[in-house]
Amino acid sequence: TPISLWGGRFTGGPSRALAALSVSTQFDWRLAHVDIRGSHAHANALHAAGLLTDEELAAMHAALDRLDADVASGAFLPGPGDEDVHTALERGLLERAGEHLGGKLRAGRSRNDQIATLIRMYLREEARHLAGLTLDTADALLAQARGAGESVMAGRTHMQHAQPVLVAHHLAAHVWPLLRDVDRLRDWDRRAAISPYGSGALAGNTLGMDPRSVARELGFRDSAANSIDATASRDVVAEFSFVMAMTGVDVSRLCEEIVIWNTKEFGYVTLDDAFSTGSSIMPQKKNPDVAELGRGKAGRLIGDLTALLTVLKGIPLAYDRDLQEDKEPVFDQVDTLGVLLPAVAGMVATMSLHLDRMAEWAPQGFSLATDIAEWLVRRGVPFRQAHEISGACVRAAEERGVELWDLDDEELVAASPLLTPEVREVLSAQGSVGARRGRGGTAPERVAEQLDEAGALAADL
Ligand code: ARG
Secondary structure, eight states: OOOOSOOTTOSSOOOHHHHHHHOOHHHHGGGHHHHHHHHHHHHHHHHHTTSSOHHHHHHHHHHHHHHHHHHHHTSSOOOTTOOSHHHHHHHHHHHHHHHHHHTTTTTTOOHHHHHHHHHHHHHHHHHHHHHHHHHHHHHHHHHHHHHTTTOEEEEEETTEEEEEEEHHHHHHHHHHHHHHHHHHHHHHHHHHOEEOTTOTTTTOOSSOOOHHHHHHHTTOSEEOSOHHHHHHOOHHHHHHHHHHHHHHHHHHHHHHHHHHHTSTTTOOEEOOGGGOBOOSSOTTOOBOHHHHHHHHHHHHHHHHHHHHHHHHTTOOSSOOGGGGGGHHHHHHHHHHHHHHHHHHHHHHHHOEEOHHHHHHHTTTTTTTHHHHHHHHHHTTOOHHHHHHHHHHHHHHHHHHTOOGGGOOHHHHHHHOTTOOGGGGGGOSHHHHHHHOOSTTSOSHHHHHHHHHHHHHHHHHO
């Protein structure tokens, strides 16, 4: 039988249409476990305030434990008459503790401070889980980077060959954003660790309960300083949502490169069969669906953030029912990254990079032109002039359809008398990367340090 939380001043129940619009158990039931944890803490607060006897407290905890077990086993489920997770669990408690004792738990709390607390508890748990999955993806990239040794590839800007880089350097460039995403979650947690419990509907509670002890019991570092803010704000949810969207975008950029690398024309990578799909009509096809879904899911993750911010933008203080719309976007993000990250980590861990092919392309497309200019600079030529001279070499090579190292001595001198044959020393990809020895650069010893640094940070996060 459905229970109502507000019988008193109403003469009839809600219309079918209202109930259908209002119901949220289909998505908020995942909060049942944290709801019950909150109820245990609230019962302790009522007891401390002298509103539950020792016996009542013990019976309340026992009933809540039974309810929790029944929720876990599926023996207790929300029914068609339950508006939300709180309503359903109140019915479950009344069934187990009886009307008299069960009816006491609602004192001094509102669904408004409850839901604002529960969403934080839930997201804090999920943040730890998702941080772990993000780190697994970073670890898979780091392992590939270590495996690539000192191999080189064409570094690109505007998708054009720019300068040679170490394959490990490029792969590590996908690691750092993921580590920052994890760091964002850690940093976010400090702000999320404030408990709205005790704020009541909006103005605080009159029953002499101590929100701080409830906060501590539920793993928060403090209770909220402002009960209106605590029940009305969802910026903590939006910030979590941003990190989810950002992680999706970071993964998407990696995925896009893998899609490109996996083409016949690039031939940089072969994906493991376990992380590829076939075609129902073209027998030869082996498709990078994991990477494509990684790209596609980013769109969805951004959409969730957009939906949430749009819901929030016009809501007056304090609680309004619009705030119920905060949950589905972030739940969708949690679920989406929960399946995406393990697939991407697996794809990365099992892919084989064709390092020979990557190295073959590294110096081509005049990607050593900067090295000629900098060779001249080291001989005292102003960079503006050196840039011109190197550009003339590129023009000469392009006209003859050759690469820079194919230019003969006369062609070099024609570009500038300063270009002696020794310039050829820098005209190799290995020479080029070896010269970029500043911190953060692509020289093998710097990249080795970088991988250690990233590995240590990942272990630390
Ligand atoms: N289910 C609501 C939510 O998710 C919480 C209930 C508060 N409802 C209310 N009418 N005060 O935000």
